[in-house]
Structures are given as structure tokens and as C-alpha cells.
Amino acid sequence: MSDLSGKAAIVGVAESDALGRDSGKSSLQHHAEASYNALADAGLTMKDVDAIYCANPSPLTIAEYFGITPKHTDGTSVGGSSFVIHVAHALEAIAAGRIDVALITHGESGRSQRSRPGADLGAPGSQYELPFGIAAPPMQYAMACNRYMHIYGEDKTRQAMAEIAVATRKWANLNEKAFFYETPMSFDEYHDSRWIVYPFHLPDCCLTIDGGGACVVVSPEVAKSCAKKPVWVNGAAEAHDHGLISQMPDLTRTIAYQSGPEAMKMAGISHSDVDLAMIYDSFTYTVLTTLESLGFCGPGEGADFVANQRTAPGGDFAMNTNGGGLSYCHTGMYGMFLLLEATRQLRGEAGARQVENCKTSLVNGTGGALSSTGTLVLGV
Amino acid sequence: MTTESKATGPVPVPQQESDFYWEKLKAHELWLRKCNETGKAYFYPRDISPFTFSRDTSWIQSSGKGTLFTYAICYTPIPRYTGPVPFIIAMVELEEGPLIPTNIVEVEPDPSNLTIGMPVEVTYEDITDTITLPKFKPV
Numbered sequence: 001m002s003d004l005s006g007k008a009a010i011v012g013v014a015e016s017d018a019l020g021r022d023s024g025k026s027s028l029q030h031h032a033e034a035s036y037n038a039l040a041d042a043g044l045t046m047k048d049v050d051a052i053y054c055a056n057p058s059p060l061t062i063a064e065y066f067g068i069t070p071k072h073t074d075g076t077s078v079g080g081s082s083f084v085i086h087v088a089h090a091l092e093a094i095a096a097g098r099i100d101v102a103l104i105t106h107g108e109s110g111r112s113q114r115s116r117p118g119a120d121l122g123a124p125g126s127q128y129e130l131p132f133g134i135a136a137p138p139m140q141y142a143m144a145c146n147r148y149m150h151i152y153g154e155d156k157t158r159q160a161m162a163e164i165a166v167a168t169r170k171w172a173n174l175n176e177k178a179f180f181y182e183t184p185m186s187f188d189e190y191h192d193s194r195w196i197v198y199p200f201h202l203p204d205c206c207l208t209i210d211g212g213g214a215c216v217v218v219s220p221e222v223a224k225s226c227a228k229k230p231v232w233v234n235g236a237a238e239a240h241d242h243g244l245i246s247q248m249p250d251l252t253r254t255i256a257y258q259s260g261p262e263a264m265k266m267a268g269i270s271h272s273d274v275d276l277a278m279i280y281d282s283f284t285y286t287v288l289t290t291l292e293s294l295g296f297c298g299p300g301e302g303a304d305f306v307a308n309q310r311t312a313p314g315g316d317f318a319m320n321t322n323g324g325g326l327s328y329c330h331t332g333m334y335g336m337f338l339l340l341e342a343t344r345q346l347r348g349e350a351g352a353r354q355v356e357n358c359k360t361s362l363v364n365g366t367g368g369a370l371s372s373t374g375t376l377v378l379g380v
Numbered sequence: 381m382t383t384e385s386k387a388t389g390p391v392p393v394p395q396q397e398s399d400f401y402w403e404k405l406k407a408h409e410l411w412l413r414k415c416n417e418t419g420k421a422y423f424y425p426r427d428i429s430p431f432t433f434s435r436d437t438s439w440i441q442s443s444g445k446g447t448l449f450t451y452a453i454c455y456t457p458i459p460r461y462t463g464p465v466p467f468i469i470a471m472v473e474l475e476e477g478p479l480i481p482t483n484i485v486e487v488e489p490d491p492s493n494l495t496i497g498m499p500v501e502v503t504y505e506d507i508t509d510t511i512t513l514p515k516f517k518p519v
Binding site for chain 1: 393394424451452453455461469470471496497
């Protein structure tokens, strides 16, 4: 697969017109606005698009709403990591010569329209988890986190979660699009906040707001004529190891232990080459376990790795510089927004939060109940 | 459904391959599927083994005893759930091997009362005429 390295580029990224609580807009409106804005960012039009990638609703609905007739669609929907994985799939389709311009699109009225599609009451999750109130990601991830705490120590884990929450908030305070742009958070405020699902305090949990995002991936030939500097997809891999949290093989590590090394090998990089880590932060715990799973540190060493605000502005490990799902935006499926920030940082467009000399970004999406991971290595 | 439902959340709808599981729960017994090729029990019930994708599987009765593998305490009301908060969600590691998602009951929902690894045993909660949930309590 290494011959696919650099065979496609991200050339356009954007959010929908406004992120935030109660936009009043449908998911499809967020899809459309984000796609319009991302194509404009790329210097392309909807007429140029020949492939639609989305997690929901169906590509049929999206293509019809956009008024196009794609010759290639991919509706991979494996949780918030889906869009990261779409980039990998788009790379494959582009390198195979099937398509030239892939539009990956996301819109979700996470706040205005909180309900997910109605549960199939006969599905395994509905028979064996839902009746007990294991009903949503906070419960699923909290049980994984508590197991981690049991193995590696509660106090140490708690401090790591606080470090991640506070550092991520500091980045959000530098991003005017962030939900918590004007709201700082101290360590005391973290520790004093209310429980959502023990062991998660409120700031351990991502936002749920409305928004959309889109990302345009094109062939090297198309990239030459786009408006902005291409961001190359140098490494890409995905992996999945369960659906339900109670079926997770090891609650203390995600299968990023597989997708991470595979993507890095494809790109020919090592951990020390990463200038910016964009790590899906549905919860603080997601970051902790993902850093370990990706091999930035060993099992149980995440707390030491993130200590002393190492991932905050001014620290020596730039991570989640948009303010993350915790403090910038999380619509329910956040993976798209990892792509936007990595692209902006690699282009040097990140303003007050710009990472100096940012050449290589590792993007890791986690979806479902810590179920699926997609890892990309992007570079300029 | 002649009697009033005591369900505090969505009521499961058994499928053909889980009818036996739910029928046994109604009789206050906990049964698991076993893969005969590997000799390992598994949860949740599936006709075909998730270990080998073999059709050579059987049912075994669980002792209903196990240990607390992990838990969390829900403090926030959840849409479509009417039970009191806080409450304890958990995974129990059964003596036969599999993890089973559940609630821990008959104990105050406070971390000081719960230790991962502590012994627990099944207790049955009839929520409708046909559905009984396997919950667990400290031994």
C-alpha cells in the first residue's frame, strides 16, 4: 500500500457557516454550507465533484440535495472516525484512477436535533446494553476509563485527564470559532465541576453542538490548479475491533495500535517527525488511551506524557490546537474537524494558534464505543 | 403485556437466536452460549461462534457468579430512561469467562462502595411479563 503515499491531496476545508448551540438548521443545511465553503476554499465548484463521501445520511440524499450525479459514493459510517477513514478510501479511489475530486461532507445538528436514528430494539446493543442505561458514549467510555484507572491508578489518571482538558481549553481560547473561545478553565474549575458519569466530570466530555464540515480530496493533477497549497495524504490506515463497549477486547487501548503504525510506516515517518497531533477527543480519556495506543508512549505512561501542560500552547507537543471536541466543536461525529485543523496548520493559516514550522500532522479519529480508528499522516 | 411494565428504559425485543436466553431469564436462570471447538463460553448469544465462526455451539448455564470488571455511575438523567439517578452501570466478568453488561444494584451508587474485582452475583429483575433483566449485587 506504500505506493499510495502522496497520491492524493486535501485542497479544501471548511466548517458550515456557523457552529454552535441551536442553529435551528437541519443537518443537510450544515452539509451544504460546509461543502460550498470547502469547494470555494479549494477554488473548485460542485461541477468538479465526481465522488461523495459521507457517514450519514445516505450519499443518495446528499448527492440529490447537492444536485449532482456522482460516479462513486462511499457511505462508510463507523462513528466519528468515519471522515478520517473517508480520506483513506478517497486516496485509494483516486490512486486507482476511478475519480479525481472527492467531496467528504458532514453535517449534524447535534444540539438542535439531538435524537439519533431510532434504535432497532432487536439489535445486540438494544438487547444487552440499552436496557441497563448503557445508552450513549459517556457511559461507554466512562466504563473503559474506570478500568484504566483501576490498572494504572486513579489519581494519576485523574491528573492526566485534567491536564488534557485544561490544555485543550487553552487552545480553544486562541480559536475564535471555538465554542469556549472566551471561556478559560482552571485546574480547580475542572476538579470542582459536576459529575456526568463517574469517573467523568463535565469537562471530560466533548461538546454537543450543531455544525458541519467538509473536505475536498483530489488527484495530484487537479491539485496543481487549486487555490491553495495541497496537503498531501502520505499515510492512511483504518482498523476496527468491536461494536459494543462490552465486546471491546481491551478497554485500555484502542486499535489505533494497529492503524497508527500502519499509517506511519506508509508515510515513512516516526513519532518524532510529528509536528502536530490531532487526536479525537470525545472524552479526555479517549486522548489518553489513544496517545498510548499510537505508541507516543507506553501503556500507562500517558499521564507522564501529558504532564505539566505539555500539550498546551507553548508546550513541546502540539495537540488538538483547534480546541478539540472538548472545547471547540463536537457535533456528534467530530472526525471531520480534525481534518480541517490539520490542513489549516499545515498551510500555515492557523493564526494565533499556528504551530511553528508545521510540516507533518498525524490525525487519529476514534469512532463508535472506542470501536474504530482511522489514522492519517498529512504533510506539506 | 397484561401487567404494568416496570421497565425504566427501552425494552429489548428478543430475536430467534436469543429467545432461549430471554426465556431462561424469565425462569430466573442465566444461560450462555459456548463454542464447542474452543470450549469457550461467549456473550452475547449468537448461533455461530464469534471465535471460529463455527456452527458447533451449545448452551450452558452460568453460575450467576462473577467479579466486577468495571463500572461507572450515571448522574445525569438520560432521554427515554425513567429510573432514578444516580445509578450504576457495569460489566461483570462471569465465572465462565464472558463479560456481561449490567447494573449493580442493592448498593448505594458511590465509588467508595465499589471495588473493581469484588465478587458479585446475579439477581433477576422482571420488567415485563416476558422480559427479565440480569442485574448483579455484591456478594
